[in-house]
Amino acid sequence: MKYGVHLGGAAALRTKAGVSDIGHAAEDLGYDGILTGDHITIPKQIGSTYPYHKLAESMGYNPYAVFTSIDWLDCFTVLALLVPVTEKVRLGTSVTIIPYRHPLEMARMVATLDVVSNGRIIFGAGVGWMAEEFQLLGVPYEQRASRTREYLQVMKEVWTKETPRFSGKYVQIEKDLHFAPKPVQKPHPPIWIGGESTPALKRVVEFGDGWHIGPVALEEVKPKFAQLRELMAAAGRDFSKLEITSMVDTRVVSAAAIRAYRDLSVTGLYVVAPGPEPQSVLKVMREFAKKVQDAVR
Helix, strand or coil: CEEEEECCCCHHHCCHHHHHHHHHHHHHCCCCEEEECCCCCCCCCCCCCCCCHHHHHHCCCCCCHHHHCCCCCCHHHHHHHHHHHCCCCEEEECCEEHHHCCHHHHHHHHHHHHHHCCCCEEEEEECCCCHHHHHHHCCCHHHHHHHHHHHHHHHHHHHHCCCCCEECCCCEECCCCCCCCCCCCCCCCCEEEECCCHHHHHHHHHHCCEEEECCCCHHHHHHHHHHHHHHHHHCCCCHHHCEEEEEECCCCCCHHHHHHHHHCCCCEEEEECCCCCHHHHHHHHHHHHHHHHHHHC
16 A cells, blocks of 8 residues: 655645655655645635535534635645655645646646656646636636546647647647657656546546545545446446545544555555644654554555
8 A cells, every 4th residue: 555645735845944854754754655736826715615525524623724724835836846855756736626727838837847857747637626716717617627628638639749639629739839848757647537526537537547536534435436447347448557546634544444445446545734834744744654554564
C-alpha cells in the first residue's frame, strides 16, 4: 500500500522553510506523492454544497472553513516549488478543476512541470463544485462537464501528437502549432479522475489512468467499485491496470480500514493535512506513515 499527503491549499508551503521541510519529510518517510488542491478565487460566502461535507460534519468541524479561512496557493506554482526539494516523490493536483483554464494553457503548464521534475507529475482532473467560483471566473457552471470532457481531449491531443488537430464546441485547432515541451511521461502524465458519481466513473473509464476518491466514508464508496468494474469491462478496459487512490483522515481511519482499502484494490491512501503550519502537517505525515506501515506489515 502506497501512501501520500494531500495539502489542501498548501498554506503550509508559504515559506521557503515549509517547502523544504515538507518536501524532505516526504522523501525520508517513504511517501509516494504530495498533492495539492485547486481553487483560483474563493468567495467568502459559499452556498454550494461541498461534495464531501458529510464526513467533515460527522467529525464535528465546518467543511467550508478550509476554503475561506486559510491561504490557497496556486496549485501549479506549489508543484514547481516542490520540484527542487524532492527527488523521488510524485507531485500532483487533487484535483485540477478543468473548466477554469484554457486547455492549451493547462497542457503547457503540466508538460513543463513534468519535464523539470523528470517525469514525476500526476494530473488530477475534476469538474468542480463551487458555483460561486465559476461565476466569478465567468465560466458557465452548467457547462462544466462538457468543457471538462473536451478540454481533456484537447490536452491529450497536444501532448501526444506532432500535428494536433481538434474541432470541438469550445476549442478548435485547425492550423499547425508548436507545442513544446512534450511531457517526459509517455503518452502523458497519468490522469487521475476525481469523484464518485456515475458521470465521474464514466470519465474514469474514458480518460482515467487512475481513480482518485475524495474523503468519503469507506462504507459509502464500497459499492462504487463494483460499478466501476462493470463500466471498465463494458468499455474493454482492464480494471486491474487502474491506479486507485483515496483521501483519508488519519484521525478516523483505522488499521482495519487501511487493510479494507487494500482489499478493494486501492493502491494508495492520501492523508489530508491542510493545516497552515508546517509543523502540524509534519506531525500528521509522521503519524500516518507509521499507521500505514503497521497496518500492512
